[in-house]
Amino acid sequence: MADGQHPREPVIFHADMDAFFVSVEELFDPGLRGKAVIVGGVPNQRGVVSAASYEARKFGVHSAMPLVTAKQLCPHAIFLPGRRDKYVEYSHKVEQVFRASTPDVEMVSIDEAFLDFTGSGRLYGDPFQLAHRLRTEILRKTGLGASIGISRTKMVSKVASDLAKPRGILCVLPGHEAVFLGPLKVGKLPGVGKVTVGRLHDLGITNVAQLCSVGQSFLAGTFGLWGESLYRKAQGLDTAHFEFHEEPKSISHEHTFDRDTADTEELHATLASLVARTAHRLRDHRMFASTITLKLRDLDFRTITRALSLREPSQLDRDIMESVFDLLKKNWDGRSKIRLLGVAVSGLSFGPLQQDLFQQESREKMARLCEAADKIRGRFGFDSIAPARTIQ
Amino acid sequence: MPLTKRQFQVLSFLDQFVQENGYCPSFDEIGKNLQLSSLATVHKHINTLERKGFIRRHYNRSRSIEILNREPLEQVTRAKRRANPLSRSGRDVQLPLLGRIAAGQPLEALSSDESISLREFVGSKSVYVLQVKGSSMIDDHICDGDFVLVQNTQAVENGDTIVALIDNGEATLKKFYREKNDYVRLQPANSEMQPIVVKAKDLTVQGRVIAVLRKY
Numbered sequence: 088m089a090d091g092q093h094p095r096e097p098v099i100f101h102a103d104m105d106a107f108f109v110s111v112e113e114l115f116d117p118g119l120r121g122k123a124v125i126v127g128g129v130p131n132q133r134g135v136v137s138a139a140s141y142e143a144r145k146f147g148v149h150s151a152m153p154l155v156t157a158k159q160l161c162p163h164a165i166f167l168p169g170r171r172d173k174y175v176e177y178s179h180k181v182e183q184v185f186r187a188s189t190p191d192v193e194m195v196s197i198d199e200a201f202l203d204f205t206g207s208g209r210l211y212g213d214p215f216q217l218a219h220r221l222r223t224e225i226l227r228k229t230g231l232g233a234s235i236g237i238s239r240t241k242m243v244s245k246v247a248s249d250l251a252k253p254r255g256i257l258c259v260l261p262g263h264e265a266v267f268l269g270p271l272k273v274g275k276l277p278g279v280g281k282v283t284v285g286r287l288h289d290l291g292i293t294n295v296a297q298l299c300s301v302g303q304s305f306l307a308g309t310f311g312l313w314g315e316s317l318y319r320k321a322q323g324l325d326t327a328h329f330e331f332h333e334e335p336k337s338i339s340h341e342h343t344f345d346r347d348t349a350d351t352e353e354l355h356a357t358l359a360s361l362v363a364r365t366a367h368r369l370r371d372h373r374m375f376a377s378t379i380t381l382k383l384r385d386l387d388f389r390t391i392t393r394a395l396s397l398r399e400p401s402q403l404d405r406d407i408m409e410s411v412f413d414l415l416k417k418n419w420d421g422r423s424k425i426r427l428l429g430v431a432v433s434g435l436s437f438g439p440l441q442q443d444l445f446q447q448e449s450r451e452k453m454a455r456l457c458e459a460a461d462k463i464r465g466r467f468g469f470d471s472i473a474p475a476r477t478i479q
Numbered sequence: 480m481p482l483t484k485r486q487f488q489v490l491s492f493l494d495q496f497v498q499e500n501g502y503c504p505s506f507d508e509i510g511k512n513l514q515l516s517s518l519a520t521v522h523k524h525i526n527t528l529e530r531k532g533f534i535r536r537h538y539n540r541s542r543s544i545e546i547l548n549r550e551p552l553e554q555v556t557r558a559k560r561r562a563n564p565l566s567r568s569g570r571d572v573q574l575p576l577l578g579r580i581a582a583g584q585p586l587e588a589l590s591s592d593e594s595i596s597l598r599e600f601v602g603s604k605s606v607y608v609l610q611v612k613g614s615s616m617i618d619d620h621i622c623d624g625d626f627v628l629v630q631n632t633q634a635v636e637n638g639d640t641i642v643a644l645i646d647n648g649e650a651t652l653k654k655f656y657r658e659k660n661d662y663v664r665l666q667p668a669n670s671e672m673q674p675i676v677v678k679a680k681d682l683t684v685q686g687r688v689i690a691v692l693r694k695y
Contacts, residue, residue, distance in 0.1 A: 213619065213620050215620045216620040219620070219693070222695070232695070247690070250597065250599070251694075254694060254695040255692060255694045255695065256692070257690060257691070257692045258690060258691050258692075259689065259690045260640075260690060263630065263687075263689035265500070266500070266605060266630045266689055267628065267689055269502075269603075270599055270603035270605060271599050272599065275599070296605065297502075300503050302505075
């Protein structure tokens with residue numbers, strides 16, 4: 088394989104430790120090996136799973152699951168509280184092995200790293216063989232197992248290490264990234280989360296090849312600003328340097344006043360402007376929000392955030408504005424001076440879940456108005472059109 | 480319903496493109512390949528193929544043409560096979576032999592829990608998984624017991640590692656190089672082994688290696 092590779096072709100490894108916390112615990116208690124082990128605490132009321140051994144995973148246990156649920160699924164598992172200091176110590180040990188092989192190491196979490204071996208062909212030879220040696224060295228120096236994905240890009244290498252797990256090395260040959268990704272489920276692409284997968288499934292798109300075949304303009308039309316990244320990912324191209332490289336989870340805007348103020352008119356005007364910007368971005372993403380959050384900071388730098396949920400998800404200025412004014416009324420005494428105001432929307436989805444039949448018509452009218460405003464903004468700039476309230 | 484020569488060419492190109500790339504060509508790409516400068520002509524052929532029931536289109540999406548009726552393409556494959564009894568279609572053979580030892584099977588069922596993630600590829604028409612037997616690729620660090628992901632295609636280039644079926648019934652994992660006078664050299668990545676040189680017509684390319692996996 089080495090002789091087929093151009094010397095300048097990027098070679099990116101994604102190294103991912105296998106069941107890291109559990110593996111470290113096994114170093115201290117070899118009796119744990121081969122058993123169902125769950126790290127995260129005692130299965131009482133609170134607490135979630137930090138890590139589960141592969142034996143425990145067979146029962147459906149996974150990270151972030153409540154410990155109580157884990158106990159139900161796997162009652163015979165050994166529950167451990169976890170020792171962060173030890174995990175950090177071993178993470179450093181593994182990092183040292185990485186850095187001994189190349190200076191270009193990016194630790195992305197306590198147990199994952201990207202390593203750049205571009206141009207090291209003459210020194211180290213074939214990447215697959217290099218990964219084998221690296222894996223062996225990690226095992227020798229730390230006693231821990233790793234899986235490694237190799238390709239031309241970070242994203243494909245990450246997918247590859249995920250498929251190689253546990254205790255595996257998967258090398259995707261240059262030029263074949265799109266074919267490799269084709270049969271995989273869309274959710275396997277990094278940055279493609281539940282909400283996006285849900286909408287793709289609604290459209291009948293389940294694997295990456297289908298995602299490619301619908302084309303960029305369709306994806307941009309359906310997913311807005313994030314659509315272009317989706318299309319690139321489907322082809323195995325990196326998007327980390329893109330502004331919208333993963334599913335949006337929240338959108339917010341804030342304003343700090345030059346002079347702290349308690350003037351209701353001024354506060355309302357500012358909020359209206361923040362809402363307009365936020366809603367505009369929401370529509371650019373083709374998304375709807377179900378939770379609205381107001382952020383208030385007073386002159387003593389005390390900051391509060393208060394949120395409420397909408398009856399149905401919306402992307403309209405009007406709905407967000409109503410909520411924000413409501414939150415202000417309920418959480419501001421009308422007298423204290425305010426230093427900063429912020430508006431945030433979250434609980435994002437790609438479409439309304441229910442329609443309130445009676446308000447359907449006025450919603451459609453409002454949607455058309457917003458669309459027209461967006462078009463004008465598109466041509467003449469954001470501030471060319473503003474709700475009357477913002478003009479003082 | 481009979482197809483004209485042009486319509487057959489369009490259908491054939493669609494089929495080949497999808498097999499090689501996993502997705503559909505655009506109208507532009509179809510036009511280029513058939514040397515049609517007018518996209519309107521491509522549209523006409525596509526419409527006719529759809530009307531005759533050979534393909535189905537999904538609207539509001541580019542690159543989403545589905546082939547419904549492959550019979551004309553199969554007929555050609557069968558005719559080719561009749562003309563040359565030594566060549567075999569990839570569809571017949573239960574995949575292959577890697578190295579020079581007894582034939583292996585494509586992974587239809589994965590027993591090991593360890594390989595659970597490879598299930599994504601099992602049943603895929605564009606990529607399949609084989610397990611390597613033998614040491615013909617040892618110099619490339621592909622060892623006995625490793626897995627290779629193979630793209631289901633016949634379009635391969637010099638230097639590609641391919642799965643090839645040769646006329647004596649063997650299937651093998653080798654590097655592919657075109658030689659003069661329509662010969663092909665299948666080069667093992669093992670300095671102790673000799674290359675196999677065959678006539679291109681006696682060789683059926685089953686696929687090209689796109690990834691290598693080793694489990695510990």
